[in-house]
Amino acid sequence: MPDQNVKVTIIMNPTAGRRRMGRIARFARQLRQAGLQAQVVPTRYRGHATTLARMAVREGTCTHIVAAGGDGTVAEVAEGMAGSDIILGILPVGTANVLARELHVPFDDARNARNIAAGACSVVWPGRLRSSEGECLFVQMVGIGFDAHVVHVVSTRLKKAVGRAAYVLATLASLWKYTFPTMTVSVDGVSHAAASVIVSKGALYAGKYVLTPQSMQQHRQFSVVLFGTAGIGSSIRYAIALLRGNLSRQKDVTILTARTVEVTSPRNMPVQSDGDARGHTPIRIDMPDHALRIAI
Numbered sequence: 001m002p003d004q005n006v007k008v009t010i011i012m013n014p015t016a017g018r019r020r021m022g023r024i025a026r027f028a029r030q031l032r033q034a035g036l037q038a039q040v041v042p043t044r045y046r047g048h049a050t051t052l053a054r055m056a057v058r059e060g061t062c063t064h065i066v067a068a069g070g071d072g073t074v075a076e077v078a079e080g081m082a083g084s085d086i087i088l089g090i091l092p093v094g095t096a097n098v099l100a101r102e103l104h105v106p107f108d109d110a111r112n113a114r115n116i117a118a119g120a121c122s123v124v125w126p127g128r129l130r131s132s133e134g135e136c137l138f139v140q141m142v143g144i145g146f147d148a149h150v151v152h153v154v155s156t157r158l159k160k161a162v163g164r165a166a167y168v169l170a171t172l173a174s175l176w177k178y179t180f181p182t183m184t185v186s187v188d189g190v191s192h193a194a195a196s197v198i199v200s201k202g203a204l205y206a207g208k209y210v211l212t213p214q215s216m217q218q219h220r221q222f223s224v225v226l227f228g229t230a231g232i233g234s235s236i237r238y239a240i241a242l243l244r245g246n247l248s249r250q251k252d253v254t255i256l257t258a259r260t261v262e263v264t265s266p267r268n269m270p271v272q273s274d275g276d277a278r279g280h281t282p283i284r285i286d287m288p289d290h291a292l293r294i295a296i
Ligand SMILES: Nc1ncnc2c1ncn2[C@@H]1O[C@H](COP(=O)(O)OP(=O)(O)OP(=O)(O)O)[C@@H](O)[C@H]1O
Pocket: 013, 014, 015, 016, 017, 043, 044, 045, 046, 047, 048, 049, 069, 070, 071, 072, 073, 074, 076, 093, 094, 095, 096, 097, 098, 274, 275, 276
């Protein structure tokens, strides 16, 4: 039975994905039909979702906060809810929506609304990133090197126009420009050299592609994917292996598990978390104090 006292705040990123306003309004109606009180609050700028989530927690009236956007919006909302008992819902209206795929959050919004009304949730551990831009939570992954360079240069307008294809175009353009410097990755205190690295909570990457054999979402650990060889040829080989689902079988790809990761490099290298640019190296990644409860 739906609980009439469940109040849901939907924090909506109007810049995420492509033309989703009608879908979000419909979702609010579906929550109301399921017997819940629902209000939609749009973000006005980058980082605003964290402020709005903090305000909703402080008001103390809602049991659920729904992040309507992609992984970046989920991470910002998670930051604002840290340490509270409120359940985080996801309306996956972003570009890649990797966490929603990972946790099997329904992309059928009516079913998603019914699940939220039923109160089911899963405990998920995010990660904490400290970079030149400061500190933030991430829910899916952090990339340093080539993939972060692509995130730094991808055009927001192109993302809006063609969705995930914008990343393919930015990757092709970047292959000829990126210089592939080597970095030092300290994994729980043990140093490794790498051309690129992805520190991941999940098993998936860029949508539905398998990055690692195991998800770490329910664990207080990360997967650390070290790409050993620099250059255009290797990057194309890694991309094809990712598409085919056999990245972990590449001889020069090492996958480790860790609780703390530090990355340094002779010159500043780009960093991305959950698909958003996050400044440059040096960085440190570790576990936050609190887990999230995510509606599934
Ligand atoms: N009102 C706003 N104006 C400009 N940027 C915003 C606004 N609200 C949120 N943002 C920023 O939009 C960025 C992208 O959001 P998000 O990751 O949710 O969508 P996406 O990139 O389309 O999806 P995905 O991460 O699944 O590929 C985030 O960095 C967030 O800070």
